[in-house]
Amino acid sequence: xxxxxxxxxxxxxxxxxxxxxxxxxxRGLSDRAIAWLFVAPTVxxxxxxxxxxxxxxIRLSFTNLNLSMSYLPLRFVGLDNYSDILTDEDLWxxxxxxxxxxxxxxxLQVVIGFxxxxxxxxxxxxxxxWTTIILLPMMLSPAVVGNFWTLLFQPQIGPFNYVVGxxxxxxxxxFSMTGEVALAPWTIVLVDTWMWAPYVMLICLAGLRSIPxxxxxxxxxxxxxxxRQFWSITLPMTMPFLMLAVLFRAIENFKMFDxxxxxxxxxxxxxxxxxxxxxxxxxxxxxxxxxxxxxxxxLFVTVxxxxxxxxxxxxxxxxx
Amino acid sequence: MPKSATKRWSTxxxxxxxxxxxxxxxxxxxxxxxxxxxxxxLCWAAxxxxxxxxELGKDFTKESGIEMKYEFVPWTSYAxxxxxxxxxxxxxxxxxxxxxxxxxxxxENHWYxxxxxxxxxxxxxxxxxxxxxxxxxxxxPKNTPNYWALPAMAxxxxxxxxxxxxxxxxxxxxxxxxxxxxxxxxxxxxxxKQIAEFFQGREIDGKKVYGAYIFTERGSEGITMGxxxxxxxxxxxxxxxKKPYQMQGFVNSPEAAKGLEFYKDLYKCCTAPGMTNxxxxxxxxxxxSGQVAMQMxxxxxxxxxxxxPNVGGDKIGFFxxxxxxxxxxxxxxxxxxxxxxxxxxxxxxxxxIKWFAQPKVQQKWWEIGGYSALKAVVDAPGFPKSAPFxxxxxxxxxxxxDFWAEPSYAQLLLDMQKRVHxxxxxxxxxxxxxxxxxxxxxxxxxxxxxxxxxSD
Numbered sequence: 001x002x003x004x005x006x007x008x009x010x011x012x013x014x015x016x017x018x019x020x021x022x023x024x025x026x027r028g029l030s031d032r033a034i035a036w037l038f039v040a041p042t043v044x045x046x047x048x049x050x051x052x053x054x055x056x057x058i059r060l061s062f063t064n065l066n067l068s069m070s071y072l073p074l075r076f077v078g079l080d081n082y083s084d085i086l087t088d089e090d091l092w093x094x095x096x097x098x099x100x101x102x103x104x105x106x107x108l109q110v111v112i113g114f115x116x117x118x119x120x121x122x123x124x125x126x127x128x129x130w131t132t133i134i135l136l137p138m139m140l141s142p143a144v145v146g147n148f149w150t151l152l153f154q155p156q157i158g159p160f161n162y163v164v165g166x167x168x169x170x171x172x173x174x175f176s177m178t179g180e181v182a183l184a185p186w187t188i189v190l191v192d193t194w195m196w197a198p199y200v201m202l203i204c205l206a207g208l209r210s211i212p213x214x215x216x217x218x219x220x221x222x223x224x225x226x227x228r229q230f231w232s233i234t235l236p237m238t239m240p241f242l243m244l245a246v247l248f249r250a251i252e253n254f255k256m257f258d259x260x261x262x263x264x265x266x267x268x269x270x271x272x273x274x275x276x277x278x279x280x281x282x283x284x285x286x287x288x289x290x291x292x293x294x295x296x297x298x299l300f301v302t303v304x305x306x307x308x309x310x311x312x313x314x315x316x317x318x319x320x
Numbered sequence: 321m322p323k324s325a326t327k328r329w330s331t332x333x334x335x336x337x338x339x340x341x342x343x344x345x346x347x348x349x350x351x352x353x354x355x356x357x358x359x360x361x362l363c364w365a366a367x368x369x370x371x372x373x374x375e376l377g378k379d380f381t382k383e384s385g386i387e388m389k390y391e392f393v394p395w396t397s398y399a400x401x402x403x404x405x406x407x408x409x410x411x412x413x414x415x416x417x418x419x420x421x422x423x424x425x426x427x428e429n430h431w432y433x434x435x436x437x438x439x440x441x442x443x444x445x446x447x448x449x450x451x452x453x454x455x456x457x458x459x460x461p462k463n464t465p466n467y468w469a470l471p472a473m474a475x476x477x478x479x480x481x482x483x484x485x486x487x488x489x490x491x492x493x494x495x496x497x498x499x500x501x502x503x504x505x506x507x508x509x510x511x512x513k514q515i516a517e518f519f520q521g522r523e524i525d526g527k528k529v530y531g532a533y534i535f536t537e538r539g540s541e542g543i544t545m546g547x548x549x550x551x552x553x554x555x556x557x558x559x560x561x562k563k564p565y566q567m568q569g570f571v572n573s574p575e576a577a578k579g580l581e582f583y584k585d586l587y588k589c590c591t592a593p594g595m596t597n598x599x600x601x602x603x604x605x606x607x608x609s610g611q612v613a614m615q616m617x618x619x620x621x622x623x624x625x626x627x628x629p630n631v632g633g634d635k636i637g638f639f640x641x642x643x644x645x646x647x648x649x650x651x652x653x654x655x656x657x658x659x660x661x662x663x664x665x666x667x668x669x670x671x672x673i674k675w676f677a678q679p680k681v682q683q684k685w686w687e688i689g690g691y692s693a694l695k696a697v698v699d700a701p702g703f704p705k706s707a708p709f710x711x712x713x714x715x716x717x718x719x720x721x722d723f724w725a726e727p728s729y730a731q732l733l734l735d736m737q738k739r740v741h742x743x744x745x746x747x748x749x750x751x752x753x754x755x756x757x758x759x760x761x762x763x764x765x766x767x768x769x770x771x772x773x774x775s776d
Contacts, residue, residue: 064768066728066768067407068403068407068425068429068727068728068729068730068731069425069428069429069727069728069769070407070429071428071429071430071727072769072770154594155593155594156592156593156594173593173594174593175593176593176594176596178594178596178597179594179595179596179597179745180596181746181747181748261539264597265537265538265539265597266538266539267538267596267597267741267745267746268538268596268597268741268745268746269538269738269741269742269743269745269746269747269748270738270741270742270746271746281734284400284404285399285400285730285734286730286731286734287403287407287730287731288731
């Protein structure tokens with residue numbers, strides 16, 4: 001049996017490269033067909049759980065669908081949902097809150113993570129043990145972290161307020177980290193940083209360990225100071241790793257939901273209501289399916305666009 | 321096709337047929353057993369009365385042979401979970417004890433089975449139930465004889481107080497000296513605030529205590545279910561009684577704004593620290609741990625509190641939601657029991673409702689920790705003395721008001737949660753601005769629902 005090979009198709013390439021002509025064992029099927037047979041479940045799964053919902057959501061975003069009033073006729077409303085969202089002052093405030101959270105938490109995580117990576121990279125005695133200890137928070141589930149910190153922040157019995165009181169003299173029950181407008185935004189930043197700075201550290205550590213020793217040796221020969229070595233070697237050579245960490249964390253924090261929902265439920269008022277919480281409320285509490293589909297698409301395009309620009313910048317840094 | 325290949329194919333086909341036959345036989349073999357073990361799934365919230373219902377349900381199983389299975393979900397995710405189930409036409413629940421505000425959506429979306437014919441056939445009449453519960457839990461449209469549920473769990477907001485603290489002579493004397501009256505359960509919100517201020521920060525038995533516990537939860541319905549108890553009594557109304565959906569001047573009247581200011585004052589002056597996102601459970605914890613002198617909560621929890629070894633018995637007292645300058649109302653809670661329209665066991669589910677509606681079952685329901693809405697139970701001469709909170713419960717059920725029960729109730733509720741929490745807890749804007757914004761939000765929701773909203 002002779003199979004006709006079209007080298008453009010991935011399935012065909014797989015078929016062509018098979019060391020054994022499998023088709024000969026299963027009668028009636030060409031190598032190409034067998035290759036497609038193997039790829040088909042994955043393609044079907046991708047279509048079913050990624051592409052179809054996306055296309056369906058785009059369609060819904062142009063309708064008035066509200067699942068709590070599904071008896072109302074489904075109407076095509078054009079760009080109404082999009083214009084509603086883009087002209088909603090409250091939503092812009094939520095985006096502002098999200099941006100503040102993303103910028104503050106990622107900045108802190110980069111500074112702390114990079115600092116920890118520099119320390120761990122010195123390879124002092126028991127550094128492996130400390131690396132494991134530092135990595136523990138990121139291994140926990142965000143739901144556990146949310147509940148755990150809620151308890152720690154409890155004004156009357158929480159150890160956090162007690163410790164603050166011990167050092168500052170402020171009565172522990174006189175402030176609430178999750179309940180005060182001035183403190184709550186910083187509280188979610190603090191907890192997120194506690195959880196994810198180790199992740200940034202891990203990426204930075206990989207970057208630091210990839211710098212060959214001979215570069216530092218050459219710098220030593222040239223009598224470059226430690227600071228000079230840091231600015232001229234360490235930082236530029238770990239920059240792509242740092243940028244990668246920023247990209248990962250920014251995308252993650254942009255869609256942060258679980259931990260913040262458990263810590264503050266978006267409160268007090270709407271002080272810590274990130275756009276992901278607004279989206280969840282619109283979709284699964286208010287059941288405004290059309291509106292929330294449009295919001296999801298706007299957020300997707302925003303993150304996708306920003307990530308693309310960022311990746312281009314990252315590539316430019318890598319090429320330098 | 322070569323002979324060997326034909327043989328291989330026939331082996332495969334025989335194997336597949338044998339497997340199919342095996343599976344089919346197993347299914348057929350199990351069918352009589354499945355038919356014998358009839359089962360109904362009842363969905364509700366996970367709280368004290370649900371445990372009482374499990375106890376009660378054993379009698380139904382004994383009488384009918386139908387096994388009862390329960391799906392109880394914590395209050396914080398109760399609406400999300402079950403509205404999702406109903407929305408997606410799921411078959412998890414055969415019977416559902418759904419919140420009073422769901423009735424509009426459940427009727428319009430045909431999630432529940434309409435019970436009029438069944439009631440007529442089984443001689444169940446709604447005249448036998450407390451009127452407020454019939455309107456609140458069963459009717460849609462409101463005040464029309466269209467029934468979608470049987471009143472199952474009557475409930476309203478009430479208050480508990482530390483009777484033992486109130487009774488202490490030194491506290492009594494100090495209070496009288498300060499306010500010129502006896503320290504007693506408050507009849508008005510002004511009195512309640514005075515008492516709360518009096519207890520706030522006071523040391524009792526070597527422990528710092530606080531004045532009052534009120535609802536402030538942001539995520540689901542908490543702060544709304546709390547603030548309405550004050551708003552109603554200050555003159556807040558959902559709409560013009562003569563012109564439906566006209567909210568301007570009713571939701572945001574100057575009196576309603578004063579009520580909202582009062583709630584914020586009470587929250588600021590007299591609650592324990594950190595109560596920025598607190599609902600039923602936090603209230604129970606605060607009261608049981610001896611932290612507060614007075615607690616706002618649902619009557620459903622009062623049997624459990626009365627039995628509490630630390631704060632129950634002689635130490636606890638109960639009072640009706642206090643009156644305000646413009647009236648005396650309280651927030652309706654509670655739920656009706658409905659048959660889910662997608663259930664495959666509707667006949668058995670109706671059989672359960674018929675059984676549940678019987679006076680002797682309703683009497684037992686009240687005795688073991690549920691709250692019956694049947695007049696035969698609550699109007700019985702012995703009822704006020706049957707529990708220490710029974711008189712307050714009876715009085716409360718006569719003055720209840722409920723939140724919107726429109727199909728869009730979830731949007732209306734979340735809008736109110738946001739506006740009230742923004743003002744009360746997050747100190748954003750004024751009370752008048754919060755209510756003006758609420759009118760704007762609600763107008764938008766009703767317009768989306770296709771209602772004609774009059775602006776003035």
